[in-house]
Structures are given as C-alpha cells and as structure tokens.
Amino acid sequence: MSTTSRPVLAPTSGSDPAPNPTRPAVAATAAALLGAVLLVAAPVLGVVGPNAGPAVGAAAAVALACAFLPPLLSVVALARRAVAVAGALLAGSGGVALGIVVLDAALWSDPIDANRLDLFRPLTAAHLHAGPGAVALLVGHVLAVVAGILGLVAVTRAAQADGYGLGADPALDGAPVARRIGPLSGAVAVGAALLLGAGAFGVPWATTDPVLVVHPLLGSNAPTAIGVALVVLAVLVVVAAALASESTDVAAAAVVGAGVGALGLFGSRVAAGVAAGGGVSVAAGSVVSALAALVLIAVGATMPAAARARARSVTPVRASGASRAVAHRARQARQHAVAGAAGVVSGALAVVGSLLPVLAVPDGVDRPHVLVARVALVAGAILFVSSTALLLPGLASVVRPAVAVVWAAQFAAVAAVLQAVVVAIDVPGVGIGAGTVLLGASALGAVATGALCWHAGSVERDVVDRSVGTPWRRAVLLVGVPAVVVSTIALALPLYTGPGYAPDSVTDWPWGWDTWGKGVLVVTLVVTVLTAARARPARAGVGAVGAALSMGVYLTGWPLTNSRIAEAAIGPGTWAAIMGVVLFVATAVVAVRPRRP
Numbered sequence: 001m002s003t004t005s006r007p008v009l010a011p012t013s014g015s016d017p018a019p020n021p022t023r024p025a026v027a028a029t030a031a032a033l034l035g036a037v038l039l040v041a042a043p044v045l046g047v048v049g050p051n052a053g054p055a056v057g058a059a060a061a062v063a064l065a066c067a068f069l070p071p072l073l074s075v076v077a078l079a080r081r082a083v084a085v086a087g088a089l090l091a092g093s094g095g096v097a098l099g100i101v102v103l104d105a106a107l108w109s110d111p112i113d114a115n116r117l118d119l120f121r122p123l124t125a126a127h128l129h130a131g132p133g134a135v136a137l138l139v140g141h142v143l144a145v146v147a148g149i150l151g152l153v154a155v156t157r158a159a160q161a162d163g164y165g166l167g168a169d170p171a172l173d174g175a176p177v178a179r180r181i182g183p184l185s186g187a188v189a190v191g192a193a194l195l196l197g198a199g200a201f202g203v204p205w206a207t208t209d210p211v212l213v214v215h216p217l218l219g220s221n222a223p224t225a226i227g228v229a230l231v232v233l234a235v236l237v238v239v240a241a242a243l244a245s246e247s248t249d250v251a252a253a254a255v256v257g258a259g260v261g262a263l264g265l266f267g268s269r270v271a272a273g274v275a276a277g278g279g280v281s282v283a284a285g286s287v288v289s290a291l292a293a294l295v296l297i298a299v300g301a302t303m304p305a306a307a308r309a310r311a312r313s314v315t316p317v318r319a320s321g322a323s324r325a326v327a328h329r330a331r332q333a334r335q336h337a338v339a340g341a342a343g344v345v346s347g348a349l350a351v352v353g354s355l356l357p358v359l360a361v362p363d364g365v366d367r368p369h370v371l372v373a374r375v376a377l378v379a380g381a382i383l384f385v386s387s388t389a390l391l392l393p394g395l396a397s398v399v400r401p402a403v404a405v406v407w408a409a410q411f412a413a414v415a416a417v418l419q420a421v422v423v424a425i426d427v428p429g430v431g432i433g434a435g436t437v438l439l440g441a442s443a444l445g446a447v448a449t450g451a452l453c454w455h456a457g458s459v460e461r462d463v464v465d466r467s468v469g470t471p472w473r474r475a476v477l478l479v480g481v482p483a484v485v486v487s488t489i490a491l492a493l494p495l496y497t498g499p500g501y502a503p504d505s506v507t508d509w510p511w512g513w514d515t516w517g518k519g520v521l522v523v524t525l526v527v528t529v530l531t532a533a534r535a536r537p538a539r540a541g542v543g544a545v546g547a548a549l550s551m552g553v554y555l556t557g558w559p560l561t562n563s564r565i566a567e568a569a570i571g572p573g574t575w576a577a578i579m580g581v582v583l584f585v586a587t588a589v590v591a592v593r594p595r596r597p
Contacts, residue, residue: 019160021083021087021154021158022083024087025078025083025084025150025151025154028146028150028153029074029090029147031146032070032074032090032144033075035140035141035146036064036140036144038136038140038143039063039064039137039141041136042119042137042140043119046132047107047119047131047133048111048120050129051122051123051126051127052121055118056275059271059272059276062263062264062268062271063264063267065264066260066264066267067140070090070092073086074086074151084154084155084253085253088151088252088254090151091148091151091152091257092257093147093258093260094146094147094151094261095234095237096231096257096258096262097148097261099226099227099228099230099231099234100227100231100264101138101142101227102227103223103224103227103228104141104223105138105227106223107134109223111128112127112128113215113224115204117268117276117280119137121212122211124211176244176245176246176337177248177303177307178243178244178337179337180307181248182306185306186243186391189239189296189299190239190243192295192296193239194236195289195291196293197236198285199266199286199290199292200231202216202217202283205273205276205281205282206280209280216285225356231261231262232348234261235259237345238257239255239296240340240345241341242255243337243340243341244337244338244340246334251300252300252302252303255296255303259293259295267293270282336390337391338452339387339449339452339455340391340403341391342387342448343387343390343449343453344384344387344388346380346410346449347380347381347387347410349380349438349445350380350383350413350439351380351384352435353376353380353435353437353438353442354376354417354439355377356435357433358370358417358420358432358433358436358439359424359432359436360431360432360433370417371564372416373417374560375553375554375556375557375560376410376414376416378556379553380413380442383446383449386399386406387403389403390403399542400457400542401528401539401546402543404453404528405524405543405546405547405549406546406549406550407524408523408550409553409554410553411517412514412518412554414439414446415443415516415517416557418513419514422513457539473532473533473540476532476533476587476590477529477533479583479587480533481529483580483583487522487580487583488522489573489576490551490576492573493571493572494573495577496562496570497570497571498568524550525550529587532544535591537592541588541592542588543591544587548585548588555574555577555578555581558570
C-alpha cells in the first residue's frame with residue numbers, strides 16, 4: 001500500500017502545524033508487538049489446568065500468525081513513513097481484538113465450554129481453572145486494543161495534515177473511498193463483512209467428543225456470544241468507516257487489519273477442525289467466516305490499485321462549471337457515506353442487541369422472552385441493508401429518501417423493547433441485559449442516521465434551481481395525507497386483541513417509551529409526505545416506499561408477538577396498518593409520475 005500519489009503541500013506560514021502522528025503510531029506498534037509476544041508466552045505458562053491438553057498446533061499457528069501480522073506490517077509502513085497506514089492497520093485489528101478480550105473472559109467464568117482449541121483441549125469434564133497463561137493472554141489482547149486506540153489517534157492526527165487523502169485523480173479529492181474504488185469493490189467488501197457475520201452464527205465446529213460441547217452463537221455462554229458478536233460488529237464498523245473515509249490507503253489498511261484480526265479467530269477454528277481429530281471436524285459456518293475474512297484482506301490490499309484504475313478511466317474535467325459539479329458530487333457522496341456508515345452501525349447494533357438477552361435474571365430462573373425484540377431485529381436488518389446502499393455511489397442518491405424514513409421505524413421498534421425492559425426491571429432480581437445496552441445505542445444511532453440523511457438531502461438540493469417556487473403536488477397530498485391519517489390510527493390502536501389483554505393507550509399519561517417511539521414515527525411520516533409533495537418525482541416515490549416499509553415493520557408485530565396472549569385475534573391496528581401500507585404504496589405510484597408542465 002502506497003501513500004498519496006502527489007506530494008504533501010507545505011502548511012501556510014500563518015497556520016498552526018498539524019499534530020505529529022508519528023509518536024502515537026510508534027507507541028501503537030510497540031504495544032501491539034508486546035501484546036503478540038505475550039500471546040506466544042501464554043500457552044507456555046499454562047492457560048488452564050489441570051485437566052487440559054495442549055493446543056491444536058495448526059489452530060495456534062493461525063491465531064499467532066494473525067496476531068503478529070498487523071504489527072509487523074505496521075513496522076514496514078513506519079519504515080516507509082506511511083504513518084497513517086500503520087495506525088489504520090492497528091486500528092482495524094484492535095477493534096476486532098476488543099471482542100476477543102471478551103472471549104478471554106470465558107477462561108475464568110466457564111473454561112470447559114470456552115471452546116478455544118487454539119489454546120487448550122479439555123481432557124475430561126472435571127473442573128478447570130485459569131492459569132498464568134490466561135492472564136498473559138488477556139493482557140496481550142488488551143494491548144492490541146490499546147494499540148488500536150493509539151492507531152486511531154495517529155490516523156486522526158494524520159488527517160489534519162495538508163495533502164491528506166489526495167489520490168490519482170484530483171477530481172475525486174475529498175470523495176469517499178467507496179466512490180474512488182468503484183461500486184464493485186465496495187459491494188464485495190460489504191458482502192464479505194455480511195457473510196462473515198452470517199457464518200459466525202453457526203457452531204465453531206462439529207464434534208462427537210463428549211467432553212467438547214459446542215453451541216451456536218445464540219446458545220453459547222455470555223462471554224462467547226458477546227465476544228463473537230463484538231468481533232462481527234467491529235468488522236462491520238471498520239468496513240463502513242473505511243468506505244466513508246477520504247484516504248484510500250488508510251481505508252485499505254484498516255480493512256486489512258480487521259480482516260487479519262477476524263481470520264485469527266475464525267481461521268483458527270477451521271484449522272482446529274481440520275487438525276484436531278478425535279471426533280472434531282470443520283463446521284460450515286467457520287469456513288464461511290474464514291473465507292469472508294480472506295476476501296476482506298484481498299479487497300483491502302487491492303483498494304489502492306482499484307482507485308488508481310478507476311481514476312484512469314475518469315474523463316478529465318476541463319470546464320470550471322464542470323469542476324464545480326465534480327466538487328459538489330464529491331461532497332454529496334461524502335455526506336451519503338457518512339449517513340450510510342451511521343445506518344450500518346445502528347442497524348447492526350439493533351440486530352445483535354435483539355439476539356442477545358435483553359434482561360438479566362438470577363441463576364436458575366428462566367429468562368422471559370421479550371417478543372418485541374423480534375420486531376427490532378426486522379427493523380435493524382432493513383436499516384442495515386438500506387444503509388449499505390448509501391455507501392455505494394451509484395445507489396446512494398436513489399435510496400437516501402427511504403433511509404430518511406426507515407430509521408424512525410427502527411427507533412419505534414427499539415423504544416417498544418425499552419418499554420418492556422422498564423416494566424420488567426421492577427421485578428426484584430431482574431436487571432438490564434447486554435441486548436438492551438446495544439439496542440439503546442442503536443436507537444441513538446438511528447436518530448443520527450435520520451439527521452444525516454436529511455442533511456445529505458439538503459446537499460442534493462443545492463443543485464436544484466430554487467429561483468422559481470415549487471408548487472405543491474395535489475395528487476401526492478390527496479393520497480399521502482390519508483396514508484398518514486390511517487397509519488396514525490394504526491399506531492394508536494392494538495395490533496391484536498384477546499381475553500384479558502389491555503394494551504396501553506395513547507390517552508394514558510405519562511407516555512411510555514413505546515408511545516413516544518410511535519410518535520416519532522408519525523412525525524416522520526408527516527414530514528415525508530409533505531416533502532414528497534414538493535420533491536422531484538423519483539425522490540418522492542422512494543420516500544413513500546420508505547414510509548410503506550416503516551409501516552410494514554410495525555405490521556410484523558402481529559405475527560411476531562401475538563403469542564404473548566392466548567387466543568389472539570387480529571386487532572383494529574393491524575387492519576389500519578395494512579391500509580396504511582397500501583396507501584403509501586399508492587402514494588409512491590402517484591409521486592413518480594412526472595410533473596405536468
């Protein structure tokens with residue numbers, strides 16, 4: 001990976017010098033190297049005992065190689081004075097290491113079910129306890145996280161220097177990496193991150209050994225489930241941030257670092273399945289995740305070349321007016337990418353949070369099922385997928401009006417979960433679970449996504465001629481206003497009825513979290529229809545489709561949560577929600593019709 005293709009401009013005489021990024025980059029590299037050395041020493045010191053055998057050699061080799069590779073590449077980058085690249089490498093791998101730190105906690109809480117064949121293999125079902133090697137392992141991974149933080153500091157400081165982010169094509173300076181490398185490379189990176197997460201839900205490997213009891217992600221102990229979820233989330237965040245960044249070299253290094261870190265976990269699982277023997281075999285999920293990590297490494301390594309190839313294919317800009325248009329497109333793409341990154345993170349948090357326990361209960365007590373978390377899962381998945389399109393320049397401006405509505409559906413769904421948690425924690429011994437924390441963060445991310453989408457829309461409208469007033473489109477209002485009214489009624493009425501079921505009413509005061517969430521959705525729908533009535537046809541139609549999707553998410557509450565009561569029957573809110581979806585689809589059809597001259 002090379003640094004910028006044009007020389008760095010000297011700072012002006014009157015400006016303050018940019019902070020030096022070299023020192024944190026060197027400190028990050030030193031911390032990462034020391035952490036990798038501790039990882040090598042951990043098996044020698046003894047990770048757990050006394051009824052444990054040695055690690056599977058192939059799995060240990062993969063894990064250690066992936067631990068050493070980022071700091072070694074960072075040393076090479078520092079030798080070439082590519083300080084930002086060195087920091088990005090460690091930032092990417094350090095983010096993944098945060099999840100592995102949580103995985104290490106299982107060595108103390110539940111070592112026999114930690115399933116770390118790269119460290120040890122249990123010989124019997126007798127009790128195991130953590131040894132000195134477990135401490136060395138934990139400290140080594142914590143140092144990797146510290147290295148990632150210092151690497152991020154180095155990248156931040158480097159970004160303040162003149163010339164940061166310059167590329168082969170001056171017309172793309174300031175544009176996000178997603179636009180520089182092209183839609184194909186961006187789609188492959190996003191697809192690989194999604195596949196990595198999908199594979200992580202399976203079992204680490206298949207086994208007939210009665211001592212090795214393996215579970216899929218959702219059935220694993222808390223440290224394992226949360227740790228793997230954090231690894232997947234870190235990869236998704238790194239990929240989204242890389243595609244939204246301005247420097248191709250930094251983005252490439254971050255993706256490579258995250259890919260190598262993920263390969264250390266999932267690749268060691270594949271190696272253990274191949275080499276362990278004794279009734280242990282490879283599981284498909286681990287293979288998928290390991291291959292996805294390899295694809296991420298390959299995509300990251302080829303990002304600079306892809307950017308140069310795309311720059312050569314761009315027609316040189318000659319006219320000053322065209323130059324301004326290119327600059328505006330770069331700014332617009334950057335705003336789309338930032339909004340997309342926020343939506344991807346928010347959607348991922350909602351998906352992971354809805355899959356993790358939202359309530360903490362005492363040992364021996366059955367954990368209650370919070371069924372509304374299923375709706376949050378659907379809403380998070382829709383926001384995640386739609387926001388991914390914002391990272392791809394060819395689709396961003398088309399999808400943006402829909403994302404500007406869908407965020408409110410996720411907010412409303414998460415608010416319903418939070419209300420259920422508020423009621424549940426009044427019971428003695430019941431507390432907030434890890435899923436609730438992630439869902440709360442996703443709600444904040446959803447609000448940020450909505451604000452960023454509306455800001456991106458204002459950037460899009462900068463090129464629209466506003467010298468002549470835009471008239472209201474009566475046809476859109478004639479269909480859109482009834483759609484809002486019917487949807488408001490749907491949100492105010494229960495989706496289902498049943499014996500002894502008395503849902504909260506909008507007339508009850510003070511409102512709960514769920515009612516406030518519905519209120520936010522109603523306001524968003526109103527703004528969407530009013531905007532569509534004066535927007536360009538394509539944008540108006542997509543916004544109406546987003547409104548229909550949002551009501552569709554709310555409508556899924558009927559099949560996903562009606563089991564909470566016996567003999568549930570369809571309520572008036574369900575019929576009204578169906579009408580709302582139909583009317584918003586009709587609004588989209590009317591909106592895409594061109595304006596009459």
